[in-house]
Amino acid sequence: MKLIETFKTRTRHPMRPRSSDIIQRLFADFRDYGSPGDSLIVGEGHLEERRVYVVAQQKPKPEDFRTPEDVARLNWGMLNADEHSKVLGLLRQLKETGPHEESLLLSLVDTYGADISMYSAQRLQAFFIAHLIQAYLTVPIRSISIVLGEGGSGGALALQVADRRAAMEDAMYATAPPESLAAIIFRDPGRIEDALTISKGTSRHLRHYGVIDSIIPQTKKVNDAEQMTRHIREYLERAAKELFRKRLDKLMLQRRETADEIGVMHRGRFYNLKRFIERPIKQLQKPPQDIKVITALSGGVHVSDNYGVARDLEPGQNYVRCGEERLRSTGPGCGAMIPLDEYLANHQVCPSCGKRHVLDAAGWINALADQSTFHELFRNITVHDCLSGDDIHDYYKDFLAKQKKRTTFTESLVTATATIHGYPAVLAISEFSFAGGSMGVVFGEKFRLAVVYALRKGFPLVSVCCSGGARLYEGIVSLMQMTKTVAAVQKLKEAGLPFISILADPSTGGAIASYAALGDVCLAEPEAMVIFTGPRVMESRGFEVNEEMVRSDSLLEVSGRALLDRDYFGDIRGIQEVVQRKDMRRAVARYLEFYARTRQGSKPPKGQKLYQRRNKPEEAVSENGGA
Numbered sequence: 001m002k003l004i005e006t007f008k009t010r011t012r013h014p015m016r017p018r019s020s021d022i023i024q025r026l027f028a029d030f031r032d033y034g035s036p037g038d039s040l041i042v043g044e045g046h047l048e049e050r051r052v053y054v055v056a057q058q059k060p061k062p063e064d065f066r067t068p069e070d071v072a073r074l075n076w077g078m079l080n081a082d083e084h085s086k087v088l089g090l091l092r093q094l095k096e097t098g099p100h101e102e103s104l105l106l107s108l109v110d111t112y113g114a115d116i117s118m119y120s121a122q123r124l125q126a127f128f129i130a131h132l133i134q135a136y137l138t139v140p141i142r143s144i145s146i147v148l149g150e151g152g153s154g155g156a157l158a159l160q161v162a163d164r165r166a167a168m169e170d171a172m173y174a175t176a177p178p179e180s181l182a183a184i185i186f187r188d189p190g191r192i193e194d195a196l197t198i199s200k201g202t203s204r205h206l207r208h209y210g211v212i213d214s215i216i217p218q219t220k221k222v223n224d225a226e227q228m229t230r231h232i233r234e235y236l237e238r239a240a241k242e243l244f245r246k247r248l249d250k251l252m253l254q255r256r257e258t259a260d261e262i263g264v265m266h267r268g269r270f271y272n273l274k275r276f277i278e279r280p281i282k283q284l285q286k287p288p289q290d291i292k293v294i295t296a297l298s299g300g301v302h303v304s305d306n307y308g309v310a311r312d313l314e315p316g317q318n319y320v321r322c323g324e325e326r327l328r329s330t331g332p333g334c335g336a337m338i339p340l341d342e343y344l345a346n347h348q349v350c351p352s353c354g355k356r357h358v359l360d361a362a363g364w365i366n367a368l369a370d371q372s373t374f375h376e377l378f379r380n381i382t383v384h385d386c387l388s389g390d391d392i393h394d395y396y397k398d399f400l401a402k403q404k405k406r407t408t409f410t411e412s413l414v415t416a417t418a419t420i421h422g423y424p425a426v427l428a429i430s431e432f433s434f435a436g437g438s439m440g441v442v443f444g445e446k447f448r449l450a451v452v453y454a455l456r457k458g459f460p461l462v463s464v465c466c467s468g469g470a471r472l473y474e475g476i477v478s479l480m481q482m483t484k485t486v487a488a489v490q491k492l493k494e495a496g497l498p499f500i501s502i503l504a505d506p507s508t509g510g511a512i513a514s515y516a517a518l519g520d521v522c523l524a525e526p527e528a529m530v531i532f533t534g535p536r537v538m539e540s541r542g543f544e545v546n547e548e549m550v551r552s553d554s555l556l557e558v559s560g561r562a563l564l565d566r567d568y569f570g571d572i573r574g575i576q577e578v579v580q581r582k583d584m585r586r587a588v589a590r591y592l593e594f595y596a597r598t599r600q601g602s603k604p605p606k607g608q609k610l611y612q613r614r615n616k617p618e619e620a621v622s623e624n625g626g627a
């Protein structure tokens with residue numbers, strides 16, 4: 001069958017067996033724990049006298065849609081924040097009472113993705129996804145996941161991390177639903193077949209890329225629940241026997257190793273050499289290409305659009321007119337003419353009305369790093385060092401060629417070492433000018449290498465998230481970078497090294513639903529959009545949008561409730577502070593200084609140097625009073 005026919009007539013067949021059909025036939029004694037919604041099944045049963053904890057997503061059946069209200073209530077089977085909270089609670093309980101040497105955890109995945117409504121967005125949906133991936137990586141129990149029909153986006157990934165991962169032969173798993181992917185890449189939602197080809201989400205693709213390790217045979221008739229259950233039972237019996245022959249601690253370590261390698265299918269001939277041959281960029285103060293620079297050819301007086309600001313223009317001086325930036329920014333602007341040097345020194349914020357231009361990597365480096373201390377790491381790694389030529393299609397090659405003209409950096413993540421008011425740190429900064437800061441295989445690999453470097457040096461990690469989500473051109477492997485970055489952050493936490501996460505505008509998609517949500521401290525710039533799915537996609541799917549409710553200032557209030565409702569939020573703390581760009585360096589330095597002082601005199605973790613302040617105190621004092 002053609003790919004599009006398989007997708008329409010099997011993967012998304014309306015009568016395809018659901019999770020409840022499989023659970024009913026698989027477990028004679030299943031005990032349902034109850035769920036806050038209709039799209040989640042949580043409970044336990046026994047297979048051959050072995051206790052099995054079950055977490056299952058479930059699409060609604062056609063007969064469930066009896067009234068128009070049912071469509072909104074059932075939400076096409078996408079889990080909301082309440083349901084994710086239920087799963088996180090179960091995993092937290094298993095961790096607190098573990099290790100579970102004789103039990104098994106089974107996840108069944110069948111979803112378009114996670115709920116993208118304002119209801120979930122205001123309840124920190126992206127943070128729940130990140131914490132669920134982390135919990136599945138660290139839960140002390142042998143685990144198996146199966147993609148029954150459709151796996152979509154981070155909503156599927158939140159339940160798919162496991163020791164053994166399988167998919168039905170006619171299942172598909174993608175970074176985004178093909179309709180959305182076609183609309184974004186081709187500007188034509190009707191090109192579903194082309195989108196499916198780029199997604200590389202068939203069961204064979206999934207096994208090729210290491211997303212799964214087994215394919216379960218499909219049934220002859222797509223609605224044959226009995227035969228599907230028999231095939232799943234046979235797989236579970238084989239997988240369980242294999243898992244219980246291995247030590248639990250080794251399996252848990254193998255989960256991390258699998259996450260580390262995901263997406264890197266091909267290391268180029270000079271990969272290891274290129275990692276360490278750097279050409280650090282010394283000039284970072286150049287304006288981004290998306291800022292329109294105006295040269296005053298003659299003198300005169302300029303009055304802003306709102307008549308609130310008048311300025312004498314100097315002949316030959318370069319200016320930026322507030323509101324004429326070509327890249328996404330907040331508000332329409334006041335029309336004031338700002339000297340270019342003044343605008344860059346103010347971190348691309350209008351001094352008159354406060355409108356902010358989306359800050360690129362160079363801008364964030366200037367905002368955070370002490371002068372002349374920035375040294376880029378792993379600059380030369382490209383997608384050709386991670387994926388084979390067959391995995392890089394022509395659409396992607398053309399896309400990459402365009403992105404390389406937009407910035408001096410070579411990818412969407414910039415990794416470096418620097419000092420921040422004298423305190424050494426490793427930086428991982430999104431480059432929004434390159435592919436919207438999207439997460440791809442190079443992004444994930446560079447982030448992992450930055451963590452390895454931080455562990456070797458004993459330095460804290462400071463990241464800046466400014467991202468539109470996963471790199472759709474890379475298909476399923478881009479989605480898996482969420483797991484990879486979460487696994488890397490977990491290493492930092494276990495080593496006792498701090499991770500400070502800065503949420504810039506915008507912080508969306510797979511980036512905020514993975515590493516960026518796991519900071520020991522999460523800072524955000526004012527009015528930064530922090531949401532799993534962007535407003536345009538939400539509106540196109542029929543959801544109401546209130547942007548003010550998903551910006552950092554509003555989410556700071558939501559985060560304040562996390563400590564008061566630990567049963568719901570668990571370890572999620574959301575955003576701790578909203579900080580102006582001009583104050584961000586000092587804010588980060590406060591936490592680095594606190595860490596340095598608490599570490600003095602303590603025994604460093606094995607294999608790490610004792611973290612100490614390298615500069616003299618007087619050399620680290622800033623112009624506004626010091627760190």
